[in-house]
Amino acid sequence: MTDASAPADAHWFDWHPGRLDPSTTAESLIRELPGPVRFRLAGRDRSRRRALTTLLHGNEPSGVRALVRYLVEGRTPATDVLGFLGAVEAARVEPFFSHRFVEGGRDLNRCFRAPFRGPEGALAQACLETLSAETPEALVDLHNTSGRGPAYAVVTETRSAHDALATLFADHLIVTDLQLGTLFEATTPLCPSVVVECGGVGDPAADAVAYEGLCRFLESDSVTTDARHRLDVFTHPVRVELAPGQRVAFARRPVPGVDVVLDPDLDRHNFGTIIPGETLGWITEDGLGSLQVRSASAVGPVGHLLTERAGRLVAAATFRPLMITTRADIAESDCLFYAVAVAPRRPEATASAR
Ligand SMILES: [Zn+2]
Known part of the structure; x- marks a missing residue:
């Protein structure tokens, strides 16, 4: 053939x-x-x-x-x-x-x-x-x-x-x-x-x-x-990644020994809007260091987008998540998701103006 x-x-x-x-x-x-x-x-x-x-x-x-x-x-x-x-x-x-x-x-x-x-x-x-x-x-x-x-x-x-x-x-x-x-x-x-x-x-x-x-x-x-x-x-999403050598799990509760655990249904938010306080998963107290944000010009901490609150990984800002994966191997070898920040009072100005 x-x-x-x-x-x-x-x-x-x-x-x-x-x-x-x-x-x-x-x-x-x-x-x-x-x-x-x-x-x-x-x-x-x-x-x-x-x-x-x-x-x-x-x-x-x-x-x-x-x-x-x-x-x-x-x-x-x-x-x-x-x-x-x-x-x-x-x-x-x-x-x-x-x-x-x-x-x-x-x-x-x-x-x-x-x-x-x-x-x-x-x-x-x-x-x-x-x-x-x-x-x-x-x-x-x-x-x-x-x-x-x-x-x-x-x-x-x-x-x-x-x-x-x-x-x-x-x-x-x-x-x-x-x-x-x-x-x-x-x-x-x-x-x-x-x-x-x-x-x-x-x-x-x-x-x-x-x-x-x-x-x-x-x-x-x-x-x-x-x-x-x-x-x-x-325009210009940033990548939310694991820091080098870190592991992620997808589960509905914390996983012993894993710093970053994400909701296995997180991809329901693809192209939606995540608002401050929304839970994305679970994270240890030191877990934020397991995450990093990559833009075209720099790699930095994730704190402007995500934070830890009583063991939960929650949004610290309003953003639109894209390309969320729920496969740990892809999250570890590529990235967890992309995010476009949304200005709090004028979301249409950043997210979808054209
Ligand atoms: Zn591909």
């Missing part, structure tokens, strides 16, 4: 998908691919191309499910498509789509900047070299969140082309100045680039967002000129 036997170079395989058999699933495809792949689709207009990347995280299947459905249906894109599937090896670690990256490896979507260390760095560098040489008119990178929540797009620059791309998939837009070494940070100078977080892993609505958005992205004559609707915009 998969014609992907010839390595393009040491880092990936060139995959020539054609029309896939109707029995193909994301799982069966991932089982057959030899590793990370670059692929191309021929469009109606061969003079232009768009870039599609997905599966940079092996536990985020909505993008590859959308691609499989698209290829099974034998649809024709408006332009040529240059695509990458990244963390194929991580995705097929049993149970399928459970590992963000392979054990002992690196998070591929933190490797798109120098120094390009290890196999993930080499793959990222090769991917960027191809994208740079082929000048796509736009790039979309499809992901899932590990917690529940609506779809949203992430950009590093507020330009009308980015808004137009975001509205192919989502109603919410996050503008970030955090530099994490992600693909879309590196490609934004090359072409309008957005990350789309399609929704939570395992949520059928997220798969639908990915598929419907993918069809719009691949088949519209223009994808960078007209926003389809207004966006709810969140």
Whole structure:
């Protein structure tokens, strides 16, 4: 089924998908691919191309499910498509789509900047070299969140082309100045680039967002000129992280020996508003030191957002939390959540003005 036997170079395989058999699933495809792949689709207009990347995280299947459905249906894109599937090896670690990256490896979507260390760095560098040489008119990178929540797009620059791309998939837009070494940070100078977080892993609505958005992205004559609707915009969220070496648990009560315990339903607050005094979990008296806040310019204490009150971790300010995870491994290797501060009396001025 998969014609992907010839390595393009040491880092990936060139995959020539054609029309896939109707029995193909994301799982069966991932089982057959030899590793990370670059692929191309021929469009109606061969003079232009768009870039599609997905599966940079092996536990985020909505993008590859959308691609499989698209290829099974034998649809024709408006332009040529240059695509990458990244963390194929991580995705097929049993149970399928459970590992963000392979054990002992690196998070591929933190490797798109120098120094390009290890196999993930080499793959990222090769991917960027191809994208740079082929000048796509736009790039979309499809992901899932590990917690529940609506779809949203992430950009590093507020330009009308980015808004137009975001509205192919989502109603919410996050503008970030955090530099994490992600693909879309590196490609934004090359072409309008957005990350789309399609929704939570395992949520059928997220798969639908990915598929419907993918069809719009691949088949519209223009994808960078007209926003389809207004966006709810969140500007420059900070990351709330564990301090290095700290552990977190998700439970409904304190856990002996763990400084930071978060409510396992915390992700119900994604894109909502948390007000001062609201309980997020439990924390030891010294536990605030286990947390830190990272902005684009600094890493500092968490005290302006969160505090300890009688053993509980409570909000110290009004903020809107985004990308809350409820998986301890992801919270420990990436972050607990992002937060956008809200001015107490004029929330609309900070949170959603546009
Ligand atoms: Zn991801």
